[in-house]
Amino acid sequence: MQIFKVGGAVRDHLLGKPVTDIDWVVVGATTEEMLAKGFRPVGADFPVFLHPKSGEEYALARTERKSGRGYGGFTFHASPEVTLEEDLIRRDLTINAMAEDDQQNLTDPYHGQRDLEARLLRHVSPAFAEDPLRVLRVARFAARYAGLGFTVAPETLELMRQLSESGELEALTAERSWKEISRALMEDQPQVFIEVLRECGALKVLMPEVDALFGVPQPEAHHPEIDTGVHILSVLEQAARHKQPLTVRWACLLHDLGKGLTPEEEWPRHIAHEHKGLKLIKAVNERFKAPKDCQELALLAGEYHTHGHRALELKPSTLLELLQSFDIYRRPQRFEEFIAACEMDARGRKGLEQRSYPQADYLRGAANAARTVAVQPLLEKGFKGPELGEAIKRERLKALKAYKEKA
Structure with a gap:
């Protein structure tokens, strides 16, 4: 049994960024051996276990084969014979397909370190095009690392374009899509996520309503950038x-x-x-x-x-x-x-x-003025039911008039 740190933890360590989650791959082990060591099974589709003390995820090395449409259309095979290189080749990007042993020796069969230095997001193998979720994932990584100068490799963008045109994106579930979209919007440069999706044709499939804004002009006096789509990107950036x-x-x-x-x-x-x-x-x-x-x-x-x-x-x-x-x-x-x-x-x-x-402080002040209207005095005057509602409305309107005159 050999244990390796893989994926994002290796990538971010090499980039000098803080490592939050650590994923582990176990080579040469069976499910029975993991259970005997106290690991708790959690994976329904493939063997993933929680460490008995740290609670971190440990997965048995596995291969995968496309068996249907969409993100879930794969069959997995895990056995002690599966090598580390076979496990890494099924990953999405070369920068996510590196592994470290407990001595920090790097295994990098697909040149992830080279792509890190070149600031390139490049797919590991042609099998990349089998999983439509990877279009969203790559666009999200582009948003995360844009500040470091990362761009999507042209050949990877071409595979993303093919995926966008294949109809596979429609097979993604709302839950999986939202998970990637919401994470991407919280990255440092979420506008890059939208730009990459648009560049590969995925935006018009996933969000045609947003894609339709590009090329639509606005009055230059109010919007010097003119293009509505460009404006949306700028608003996201802000x-x-x-x-x-x-x-x-x-x-x-x-x-x-x-x-x-x-x-x-x-x-x-x-x-x-x-x-x-x-x-x-x-x-x-x-x-x-x-x-x-x-x-x-x-x-x-x-x-x-x-x-x-x-x-x-x-x-x-x-x-x-x-x-x-x-x-x-x-x-x-x-x-x-x-x-x-x-x-x-x-x-x-x-x-x-x-x-x-x-306008921000003015609106806050208006809200505070409306909130200062006390209900108790109106109750004491005998107002109730719909009449009370109208009385509260009158008092709030009076408070807003006074606020507007002072402002």
């Missing part, structure tokens, strides 16, 4: 730069989908794109089964982001409607995330990245 959570990044990606529906003869204006885009945002939300908080913020940001930008001009009654829509009294965090999405949208414009966004 969201990452400002360390926004996943909810905000997802909303940033989808907020302008309605502009893809504007007839060409109306360009570069996009009248009512906020409302037109809601059905598209809903479709993307459902396609990937996004978490509820991501779905809700994306829809609200899509509908109201222009209200956010025009906050200082809004009538108190419109401002109150906006606050009610977000249920700021029970869901204050959601409104704060909406403000963040609006600010990222404003900063995601060429040459305006550093411009201040006074």
Whole structure:
């Protein structure tokens, strides 16, 4: 039995980056031997075990063969005869196909170290094209390591293009796709994820609503970058730069989908794109089964982001409607995330990245003014039921009028 550290732990160690998760491969062992040493089995499809003390995952060396469509369409074979090199060749990228023994001796049969130095994301073998999930994974790695100068090797991009055209991407489950998308959006440069997907043709398969934004012009006076797709990439870049959570990044990606529906003869204006885009945002939300908080913020940001930008001009009654829509009294965090999405949208414009966004503090102040209205005095005056609701609304409107006059 030989044990090797493999994959991301080896890659990140060689890059000088912190190693968080460690994967281990065991060569020359049987399931029975692992169980005898106290390892606990967890793999349903292939033999993976948890270490009795550390809890880390140890997998028996295995080979795989394509047997059906999609990510799950593989049969695996694990036995003591499977070599380390045979196990490594089934991996996606050369930089993920290296192994270290307990003496830190490197096994690198597919030149991963060379590609690390060349800053290339390159597939290990032609079998790469058998797994559609790898299109998303490579795009995610491109987003993670773009800051270090990594790019996708042309021949790997070509395989990703073939996969995108093959119909295999449609076989991916919503859960697997969302896992990769959500992780990619939380990388340092999530806009690179979208760029790579677009370059290999996967974006128009997975998110045609986002792909449709490229080439759609906006008024230059408000959007010096003009192209709506380029704007979305810039908004994502700002969201990452400002360390926004996943909810905000997802909303940033989808907020302008309605502009893809504007007839060409109306360009570069996009009248009512906020409302037109809601059905598209809903479709993307459902396609990937996004978490509820991501779905809700994306829809609200899509509908109201222009209200956010025009906050200082809004009538108190419109401002109150906006606050009610977000249920700021029970869901204050959601409104704060909406403000963040609006600010990222404003900063995601060429040459305006550093411009201040006074609307943010104004909206926070408005929310606080509405929240200061006390319900108890109205109850004491005998208001109840629908009448109480109307009385609270009147008082909040009065508070917002006073706030607007002071501001």
